[in-house]
Amino acid sequence: MAKALIHDGTKSWWNGKVTTLCGLVFESGNSERLIFTGVSCPVCKAIKKAK
Ligand SMILES: [Zn+2]
Known part of the structure; x- marks a missing residue:
């Protein structure tokens, strides 16, 4: 199993869908896999930093 990255998103x-800063979309019900602190996804980090 791949190491799970922690993404940042909204x-x-x-509809409960979560769209991450790096462009992934998590369907409603999978949102518990997203934690918005301790982001480890390098793309999300870079985008957040650039804002
Ligand atoms: Zn990400």
Whole structure:
């Protein structure tokens, strides 16, 4: 099993989908896999830093 990356993203208010900064979309129900602290995804980190 691949090592899970921790992404940063935003959760949709209307359908529960989470879109990460690096462009991944997690369906509603998988959002517990996303933790918005201790982000380890290098793409998410880079985008957040650039903001
Ligand atoms: Zn990411």
